Amino acid sequence: MSQGGDRTMSDMNEAEDRVIAPVPRITIQAFCETPDVAASIQAAAEDRRMQKAQLKVLMGGAPAAVEAYRHSPTPNVIVLESHGDRFALLALLDQLSEVCDGGTKVMVVGHVNDVILYRELMRRGVSEYIIAPVAVLDIVRSISELFSGPGADPVGRTVAVVGAKGGVGASTVAHNLSWAMARQLSVSTVVVDLDIAFGTAGLDFNQDPPQGIAEAIFAPERLDANLVDRLLSRCSDNLSLLAAPAMLERTTDLVETALDGLLDILRSSVPCIVLDVPHAWTAWVRRTLIGADEIVIVAAPELASLRNAKNLYDTLRQARPNDRKPKILLNQVGVPKRPEIAAAEFAKALGTDISASLPFDAQLFGTAANNGQMIAEVQASGKIAEAFKDLGGAITGRAEPRRSKGNLLEPILARLARRKAS
Ligand SMILES: Nc1ncnc2c1ncn2[C@@H]1O[C@H](COP(=O)(O)OP(=O)(O)O)[C@@H](O)[C@H]1O
Numbered sequence: 001m002s003q004g005g006d007r008t009m010s011d012m013n014e015a016e017d018r019v020i021a022p023v024p025r026i027t028i029q030a031f032c033e034t035p036d037v038a039a040s041i042q043a044a045a046e047d048r049r050m051q052k053a054q055l056k057v058l059m060g061g062a063p064a065a066v067e068a069y070r071h072s073p074t075p076n077v078i079v080l081e082s083h084g085d086r087f088a089l090l091a092l093l094d095q096l097s098e099v100c101d102g103g104t105k106v107m108v109v110g111h112v113n114d115v116i117l118y119r120e121l122m123r124r125g126v127s128e129y130i131i132a133p134v135a136v137l138d139i140v141r142s143i144s145e146l147f148s149g150p151g152a153d154p155v156g157r158t159v160a161v162v163g164a165k166g167g168v169g170a171s172t173v174a175h176n177l178s179w180a181m182a183r184q185l186s187v188s189t190v191v192v193d194l195d196i197a198f199g200t201a202g203l204d205f206n207q208d209p210p211q212g213i214a215e216a217i218f219a220p221e222r223l224d225a226n227l228v229d230r231l232l233s234r235c236s237d238n239l240s241l242l243a244a245p246a247m248l249e250r251t252t253d254l255v256e257t258a259l260d261g262l263l264d265i266l267r268s269s270v271p272c273i274v275l276d277v278p279h280a281w282t283a284w285v286r287r288t289l290i291g292a293d294e295i296v297i298v299a300a301p302e303l304a305s306l307r308n309a310k311n312l313y314d315t316l317r318q319a320r321p322n323d324r325k326p327k328i329l330l331n332q333v334g335v336p337k338r339p340e341i342a343a344a345e346f347a348k349a350l351g352t353d354i355s356a357s358l359p360f361d362a363q364l365f366g367t368a369a370n371n372g373q374m375i376a377e378v379q380a381s382g383k384i385a386e387a388f389k390d391l392g393g394a395i396t397g398r399a400e401p402r403r404s405k406g407n408l409l410e411p412i413l414a415r416l417a418r419r420k421a422s
């Protein structure tokens with residue numbers, strides 16, 4: 001540290017970069033036009049605050065982006081460099097908005113200080129416009145502020161998966177759903193095994209981490225983002241696991257707010273958090289379900305599941321009247337010789353749609369469970385793997401076939417409405 005008033009340049013940089021919050025576990029893709037900007041963005045990827053983010057730098061600018069996202073989901077952040085004229089860029093952004101997933105943020109690196117362009121970009125929902133030449137820290141700071149500035153949306157959404165009864169396959173669904181979101185829909189996802197004493201997520205993902213959720217909830221005074229980071233074990237690209245210890249030394253009659261700190265930390269750093277909720281009705285389970293952004297209730301097509309699913313559905317609807325309805329997933333449909341309740345009847349009794357029906361397939365699910373694999377890894381092109389992907393798409397807003405949506409779309413709809421009115 002320097003003494004008194006004569007701060008050196010490096011002190012100032014240090015002081016400046018201390019205020020940049022670490023970038024969450026997001027995906028970023030940059031489409032550059034000049035080697036200089038590409039090099040700066042590549043260097044930004046190496047910055048310590050970008051450690052958790054996945055950043056890919058490509059060339060070709062906005063036209064390449066439009067082309068790329070016709071067929072693949074958009075990342076959390078798209079960075080576009082534009083050298084060309086204003087009208088070409090705006091036209092390309094309009095095209096991009098048609099293929100942009102909800103929640104994707106767009107940042108533009110331009111080469112001119114153009115107020116009209118700036119205004120038009122903001123009108124189209126572009127989050128940030130910075131002017132080249134760009135310093136590495138400017139890029140890190142701009143991306144960081146998309147998620148940490150005042151008024152920034154929370155990064156993560158929680159998806160709670162719970163069974164109407166024990167053994168209906170809720171955990172199996174939670175694990176396969178998180179795998180589909182991470183691998184097939186490219187959303188960075190953490191799956192949290194809340195079945196603290198008996199959970200099977202570690203087995204299902206063939207992971208045996210020495211530490212997991214117990215360290216996060218039984219020692220709340222030590223809990224912070226770094227600890228949570230260390231407790232996660234990596235299952236595959238974009239997918240991490242907070243495993244249950246599956247030990248019986250401690251009981252799981254936790255206080256109601258026991259998970260609050262952990263979930264807050266995960267929400268601020270991971271786009272998608274899948275909660276594998278045990279079939280229980282403790283205060284902390286109820287709180288977790290009511291507080292989730294999305295709920296999936298897994299039920300088998302029989303009477304006890306129906307009764308419990310209806311009770312759960314009604315209770316949760318009442319507690320969260322302004323949220324999306326819990327999704328109902330029927331699992332283990334078609335067990336040989338078992339009398340079953342038809343999906344239509346099930347739906348009628350609950351007063352809602354059935355989001356998906358998965359067949360009973362002892363061979364397939366048994367093989368996956370025994371091998372510590374996901375269904376899509378055992379049978380990549382089957383209907384069941386497809387169903388998990390569709391459910392993931394419906395939850396993340398990355399459903400196929402692709403529909404136009406997202407923050408970039410609103411200005412276009414507004415313009416169409418204006419055109420109609422005039
Ligand atoms: N559709 C299915 N067909 C056959 N077996 C299934 C199916 N879904 C789940 N299983 C099996 O049922 C058992 C219980 O599943 P699990 O996900 O642990 O249920 P829960 O979490 O609801 O208690 C596991 O052995 C799993 O492999």
Ligand SMILES: [Mg+2]
Binds near residue numbers: 170171172277278279
């Ligand atoms: Mg379970």
